[in-house]
Amino acid sequence: MDVSTKPRPAAPARPSARERILAAAGDIAHEVGPANMSLDAVAARAGVSKGGLLYHFPAKAQLLEALIVDHLRHFEQELGDHRNEKGGLANILRSYLDVSMVDCARKAPPASGVLAAIVQHPEMMAPITRFKRQMLDRLKADAGEESTALILFLAMEGMRSMKLFNADILSAEETGRAVEALCDLIDSTRRPANPA
Amino acid sequence: MDVSTKPRPAAPARPSARERILAAAGDIAHEVGPANMSLDAVAARAGVSKGGLLYHFPAKAQLLEALIVDHLRHFEQELGDHRNEKGGLANILRSYLDVSMVDCARKAPPASGVLAAIVQHPEMMAPITRFKRQMLDRLKADAGEESTALILFLAMEGMRSMKLFNADILSAEETGRAVEALCDLIDSTRRPANPA
DNA sequence: TTTACTGTACCGTCTGGACGGTAATGTCAA
């Protein structure tokens, strides 16, 4: 009953302004289109003044870059978590597939933020391209056959792009069957677990 | 020697203003980023005054829409041509694969125009989504196994998205091997040619 | 006369971002 235990009456344990801004940027980009994301709108959505926003991100480009960095780090994090859960036994192909699909099942906003960054500053695609190239190399290293890694990678890029554009083309059933087929592909070309 | 045979001294058989504008839009979108495509820049690149541009496309949204319609019609056209070349014998899966890959091998600008449209007016994604859904249905109808159609579709979406973002992730060799693998997949699950 | 533009001038709106506050919270010497 005593409200005084919570010094701040509203918003218990509210995320930091920075996090709120990043999340708001994704939301706004998703709502008005990635090309039309204005700082005013982001600030308002984040519950921050424009001055406050510019304190955390002195230029729009820096906000956009943060969106990308965040996204990449988040994916890498989830990939690591997934592999640890499986005790490091699962091969990367499967982890990559699972994490990508979980990512795609999420709400669109975060991806829209990344899209906003890319279309406003095409050069920001570079770190993403690098990241994906490394990802592909990791897949190739662990795949029994190169073609398996390539097809899996391409299929996941396809999934991701459909999510990025909010294009719900595949039904849930089709998505499930596609994943199943990719699993079969991975397993059928799996190389001998350990040469020892 | 007589220049008077060509009434216009410069640019022999120059494409129509409309076509030039559409092409210029793609170029500009590619150069400055799909979000930063301004009408002034497009008009200048197309060698048309701003008034001239607005004569053909009274609003920016109409230019963007034309970019999408053009792109879709162009793809459909190429698909038809490809099938006719093969005397209608090639199954759609192969035609779709070939045409998609040719499309991806082209210079990026046209795709950037489409991207510009989508990110500025997300609702313009709808016709593209519809088109792709129909494409997928056609693939499914002709595939021996649904999973083949799904994987091929996803992989091509992946290819297309990498092109869209100018991300040259796969080497030419990898691309070739991926296509080969997809061909094998199509052939290995081909259903009996004709039940008659 | 119509079509297909050119060229210029202009308007209102939006946007990024610069800037000058300010309140709260340290930090530290006297």
Next chain:
DNA sequence: TTGACATTACCGTCCAGACGGTACAGTAAA
């Protein structure tokens, strides 16, 4: 203990420039 200053984390306003779009007078070919 206190006053002086520094730092952090913002707020709110203002402005120059860019952009989409309008208006309109002119022109050259069909």
